[in-house]
Amino acid sequence: MKINKPKHDVNPDLAKERLKCNFNIEEVTNIIDGGKDKTVQRKKIEDIALNNGASLDEVPEECLSIKERYENAVRKSCVYGNLVRNEMLEITGIENFESPVLRRTADAFFKDISPFMLHLGMFVPTLIGQCTPEQTAEWLPKALDMQIIGAYAQTELGHGTFIRGLETTATYNPEKEEFVLHSPTITSYKWWAGGLGKTANHCVVMAQLYTQGKCHGTHLFIVKIRDLDTHMPLPGITVGEIGPRMGFSSADNGFLRFDHFRIPRENMLMKHAKVEKDGVYVKSAKHGKLTYGTMVFIRVTLVSEMSFNISKAATIAIRYSAVRRQTELRPNEPEPQILDYPTQQHKLFICIATAHAFQLTSCWLWNTFQAVLADMKKGNVDTLPELHALSSCLKAVSTSDALSHIEQCRFACGGHGYMLSSNLPFIYSFVAATRTYEGDYTVLLLQTARFLVKASEQAEAGKKLTQTVSYLNRTANADRLNWDNTHEGIIKSFQVIAAGKIGQCVKSIRDRTASGMDYEDAWLMTTVQLVGAAEAHCRAVLLNTYWSEMRKITEASSADVKKVMHQLAVLYLMYWALEKTGDLLKYSSVSKKDLDELQRRYEELLAELRPNAVGLVDAFDLRDEILHSSLGSYDGRVYERLIEEAHKSPLNDEPVNQSFHKYTKPLMLGKL
Numbered sequence: 016m017k018i019n020k021p022k023h024d025v026n027p028d029l030a031k032e033r034l035k036c037n038f039n040i041e042e043v044t045n046i047i048d049g050g051k052d053k054t055v056q057r058k059k060i061e062d063i064a065l066n067n068g069a070s071l072d073e074v075p076e077e078c079l080s081i082k083e084r085y086e087n088a089v090r091k092s093c094v095y096g097n098l099v100r101n102e103m104l105e106i107t108g109i110e111n112f113e114s115p116v117l118r119r120t121a122d123a124f125f126k127d128i129s130p131f132m133l134h135l136g137m138f139v140p141t142l143i144g145q146c147t148p149e150q151t152a153e154w155l156p157k158a159l160d161m162q163i164i165g166a167y168a169q170t171e172l173g174h175g176t177f178i179r180g181l182e183t184t185a186t187y188n189p190e191k192e193e194f195v196l197h198s199p200t201i202t203s204y205k206w207w208a209g210g211l212g213k214t215a216n217h218c219v220v221m222a223q224l225y226t227q228g229k230c231h232g233t234h235l236f237i238v239k240i241r242d243l244d245t246h247m248p249l250p251g252i253t254v255g256e257i258g259p260r261m262g263f264s265s266a267d268n269g270f271l272r273f274d275h276f277r278i279p280r281e282n283m284l285m286k287h288a289k290v291e292k293d294g295v296y297v298k299s300a301k302h303g304k305l306t307y308g309t310m311v312f313i314r315v316t317l318v319s320e321m322s323f324n325i326s327k328a329a330t331i332a333i334r335y336s337a338v339r340r341q342t343e344l345r346p347n348e349p350e351p352q353i354l355d356y357p358t359q360q361h362k363l364f365i366c367i368a369t370a371h372a373f374q375l376t377s378c379w380l381w382n383t384f385q386a387v388l389a390d391m392k393k394g395n396v397d398t399l400p401e402l403h404a405l406s407s408c409l410k411a412v413s414t415s416d417a418l419s420h421i422e423q424c425r426f427a428c429g430g431h432g433y434m435l436s437s438n439l440p441f442i443y444s445f446v447a448a449t450r451t452y453e454g455d456y457t458v459l460l461l462q463t464a465r466f467l468v469k470a471s472e473q474a475e476a477g478k479k480l481t482q483t484v485s486y487l488n489r490t491a492n493a494d495r496l497n498w499d500n501t502h503e504g505i506i507k508s509f510q511v512i513a514a515g516k517i518g519q520c521v522k523s524i525r526d527r528t529a530s531g532m533d534y535e536d537a538w539l540m541t542t543v544q545l546v547g548a549a550e551a552h553c554r555a556v557l558l559n560t561y562w563s564e565m566r567k568i569t570e571a572s573s574a575d576v577k578k579v580m581h582q583l584a585v586l587y588l589m590y591w592a593l594e595k596t597g598d599l600l601k602y603s604s605v606s607k608k609d610l611d612e613l614q615r616r617y618e619e620l621l622a623e624l625r626p627n628a629v630g631l632v633d634a635f636d637l638r639d640e641i642l643h644s645s646l647g648s649y650d651g652r653v654y655e656r657l658i659e660e661a662h663k664s665p666l667n668d669e670p671v672n673q674s675f676h677k678y679t680k681p682l683m684l685g686k687l
């Protein structure tokens with residue numbers, strides 16, 4: 016495999032680590048990419064991005080003012096967008112505009128985020144999923160060609176989670192064949208939409224549809240908000256940026272208020288429901304929630320996005336841990352590499368395993384999503400509830416796990432991990448947002464819980480369940496599982512934990528309703544348990560999917576690759592078994608002795624993986640331009656880079672800052 020040769024000598028400790036690696040790195044890279052041809056394609060696309068102006072910042076993004084950061088991000092987005100349009104999509108195929116490869120190369124341009132991300136990330140997918148063929152023909156080519164730039168404006172100041180509570184109205188006027196968009200209250204301001212504040216000239220808007228005096232609930236509309244030539248907001252539109260945030264600092268999250276703003280009837284996205292010219296409302300959808308389709312799509316893609324983010328953080332922290340030496344273990348011996356500490360391995364090796372677990376699960380989820388879309392094309396929506404339940408819990412758990420693993424990577428890098436130049440704070444604050452946006456963690460787990468409670472009741476009634484909950488058919492009446500200290504045994508025990516927790520939720524709800532509570536209150540009182548049950552179900556799905564997909568995908572691999580991939584998956588199973596010992600003790604016959612044995616094997620496995628740690632992160636094949644990290648570069652020149660980055664601080668532009676003469680000196684002289 017062609018690697019991008021470092022310009023400098025590689026740090027000797029890192030070089031030694033690479034000699035220790037006992038498997039073929041390229042083979043693992045191919046597995047992660049989904050095949051050798053995909054690796055070749057990815058590298059070709061990365062070359063286009065990296066040879067054409069990526070990383071073109073003279074001053075680090077974070078040293079710029081808010082305005083400069085935004086303007087710089089727009090400049091780079093235009094360079095990048097042009098490459099996507101003219102070169103990269105030629106390679107992926109236009110239908111793959113959401114390819115993770117494009118997302119990955121975008122990181123070479125932006126440490127933080129592109130103001131155009133939501134254009135490709137949500138605006139275009141909404142057009143694809145919600146337009147009639149005529150509307151698609153009208154809007155999609157313009158959007159893909161970036162003649163129009165869009166945002167996705169759903170959330171309002173007063174409501175994000177509860178979509179049915181949105182207040183923006185779209186009232187149909189049959190005389191003029193127009194909708195009138197209006198924001199009737201302060202809480203109905205659209206709020207948060209990425210790219211809306213300053214960049215977009217169009218947006219998709221979720222609003223309550225009124226026609227013939229009746230509200231038909233939330234529907235989607237495409238709205239031109241700015242003049243295409245002057246970029247001035249159109250009359251009736253108030254639009255702006257919502258202000259500084261924890262992350263997303265180079266983008267322009269926006270607010271938007273409508274004052275009786277008129278749009279043509281054809282601007283309602285009418286794939287699933289329409290308003291006729293005379294104002295008659297016609298619903299064609301066989302399922303009530305198809306307008307939520309873009310959210311399901313993004314939740315599906317976020318699982319792979321989390322794998323990518325963990326792999327970046329793990330690469331940085333593991334390479335750094337190979338270079339960093341700290342503390343004397345024995346007198347007169349060199350300080351060990353911090354990677355030699357089992358506690359460090361415990362923080363970091365799970366990150367490698369989790370990146371693989373999420374990558375394989377995301378491919379499986381993507382295939383499930385495609386199968387559901389194919390069913391829906393044939394008019395069958397029966398498989399949608401299971402997809403919604405799955406994508407909800409996998410989005411919730413993958414973003415939450417990614418966040419805590421990335422935080423561990425930062426801890427693993429000590430003080431230097433706190434530097435923005437390490438890139439870990441950027442990765443962390445980006446992922447922190449994912450736990451909230453596209454459906455908050457708790458809220459989405461409660462959606463999965465609804466599905467699980469129903470499934471449990473069906474299992475109780477002897478009905479055969481769909482694949483991801485079929486374990487409820489086998490375990491619904493099982494009291495405590497006989498502990499079986501094998502890999503399959505661990506997976507089964509997670510299914511029994513999930514079944515036990517779901518069963519306990521059903522019982523709590525029934526007990527509460529039996530004692531006179533109405534169902535809504537009984538549900539509400541049980542929500543802490545319901546969130547736990549949905550999380551347990553998600554863990555069972557993740558463990559089972561990772562294990563079975565890993566075995567499938569490595570069937571033809573070399574023995575060494577098979578071994579190391581197997582070790583990672585076992586590490587993942589053991590890690591989660593040890594994290595959930597309380598649940599295991601409650602729902603299986605596991606003993607203290609079994610758990611001690613599991614702990615011992617886990618610690619041995621960390622030591623077995625240790626020589627391959629750097630090789631495993633090298634297999635993620637993240638080029639320095641994508642990693643943007645003083646701590647994680649391929650050559651391990653950590654200290655040199657930290658100093659180089661320090662010199663870029665604008666505070667070092669002059670030896671004495673003017674504030675000394677203005678404030679400090681007068682203070683020192685008592686002249687303030």
Ligand SMILES: CCCCC/C=C\C/C=C\C/C=C\C/C=C\C/C=C\CCCCC(=O)SCCNC(=O)CCNC(=O)[C@H](O)C(C)(C)COP(=O)(O)OP(=O)(O)OC[C@H]1O[C@@H](n2cnc3c(N)ncnc32)[C@H](O)[C@@H]1OP(=O)(O)O
Pocket residue numbers: 092095096097099112113114117118121129131132133134135136137167169170175176177178179209304307308310311313316320399400403452453454455458462465466
């Ligand atoms: C040009 C160069 C540019 C450079 C660009 C660089 C790179 C780009 C390249 C690629 C991009 C790649 C990636 C981009 C990735 C990500 C994008 C990035 C950022 C995204 C930013 C975030 C955007 C947002 O946040 S948008 C707003 C999202 N909002 C939410 O998610 C709200 C959450 N709330 C809900 O979903 C719902 O309100 C709810 C909680 C589900 C409740 O809904 P409700 O209507 O009240 O329903 P109810 O609870 O009563 O349930 C009834 C019934 O319906 C079922 N149900 C609910 N939802 C669904 C559904 N979606 N599908 C199917 N069924 C559903 C529910 O289960 C109930 O069923 P039942 O009655 O129990 O049977």
Ligand SMILES: Cc1cc2nc3c(=O)[nH]c(=O)nc-3n(C[C@H](O)[C@H](O)[C@H](O)COP(=O)(O)OP(=O)(O)OC[C@H]3O[C@@H](n4cnc5c(N)ncnc54)[C@H](O)[C@@H]3O)c2cc1C
Pocket residue numbers: 133167168169170173174175176177206207208209263268448451452453454455456457458461
């Ligand atoms: C960086 C970022 C980018 C975003 N981009 C966009 C965008 O482009 N377009 C867009 O439309 N939106 C966007 N959003 C908005 C985002 O989708 C919402 O913030 C998100 O859906 C959560 O909704 P909320 O803010 O109303 O939180 P709330 O619903 O108010 O949640 C607050 C708390 O209440 C809890 N809670 C709420 N409801 C329940 C319930 N039923 N049961 C139990 N607990 C509950 C939640 O768990 C949470 O802890 C973005 C947000 C962020 C942070």
